[in-house]
Amino acid sequence: MNYWRVPLDAEVIPLTRGQVHVVEDRCKGCGYCIAYCPKKVLAPSEHYNKKGYHPPLVAKPADCVNCHYCESICPEFAIFSVEIPCSPDADRKDAA
Amino acid sequence: MAQTAKKQDQTTGGFEHHPLDDLLRTDRIPHIWCPGCGIGPTFSATLRGILASGVDLGSTVMVSGIGCSGRAAGYVKLDSYHTTHGRAIPFATGMKLANPKLNVVVFSGDGDLFAIGGNHFIHAARRNMDLTVICVNNLNYGMTGGQAAATTPHMAKTTTTPKGNPERPFNLPLLAFAAGATFVARWTVLHGRDLMESVQAAMTRRGFSFIEVLAPCPINYGRRNKELPLVTLRNYQVNTIIKNEASPAELAASGSGPIVLGRFVDENRESFLSQYDKTYRPQLAPAGKE
């Protein structure tokens, strides 16, 4: 993980992890979640949902920190994240 | 991992359970709001705030007026009422007085609450009526095609002001405060968590609470003012400043300088119902609850 200032407790506090889910057929392709995900987990996609919009692609699922921002900004109730348990070890591996 | 998510999708018939689904009439989703419309995030923060406040959902009702935002009442899985134009507040007032146990939320737009319904708004605020009023302010009349409203910024283009709006818009928090609202806040759709917390606070207090939410209307307002939805959001990000307890007089949403957001007013003044009980139903007064 890249920090502009490494928190003093970065070693001991485990990062939260999330799994992001897209309810594709609700999406209207506004792109807000893609633009505002702080970890750039989401990306524009080529494929269409049944209404003809492009739902976001979960391009970097492992980077999701379960911040729920995509869930908060989505006008369509089409995206949400759920916490996945993580061990502090996994974080260190990531940082390395 | 994207693959696994996909597989899970298929095992649930392509449908996954969104955390707010229990509060939505999911058979009506996708809703009618245009792609990128700010009503959706406002509505979702409102629902999260209602859930977080822990109020009894069985005695919580939502009332909307007319307009794009007015459709919200049709999407929430609570007792909800879609009233006539401008009359959400008097309808909600009547309901609260008839059954003081209810938690009444009014969710509507700027045109409905402040133009045709403006008179009702100021009087409910003056009385400190026990209501939570959430106003989606998208700066125009979206549903009818983008006409100028009482909130349209000076010189903004709309269908009825093609050369720019010659009028000056309302400063909604100042109006609410001056009329007597005891809780006043303003956020944008980008401030989902702050908005949720304001809704939560409003739900658990007595008296008249007003929350203005700046929300993009990309189709009718944005398009005529050459503002793409992501540009509007960017504006909310870079051209705003959070100043809790700022004086309502300095909150004009248009003009020069950043737009001020925050929780401006949170004062304790006896609400209409407790004053009424004290005066006319003294046998109920010591209860102090509704």
Ligand code: SF4
């Ligand atoms: S929860 Fe946060 S990090 Fe995860 S996809 Fe959504 S916005 Fe990105």
Ligand code: SF4
């Ligand atoms: S914010 Fe919602 S509607 Fe917009 S692109 Fe993302 S998932 Fe689709």
Ligand code: SF4
């Ligand atoms: S017209 Fe404007 S306010 Fe109405 S749904 Fe469309 S974008 Fe939203």
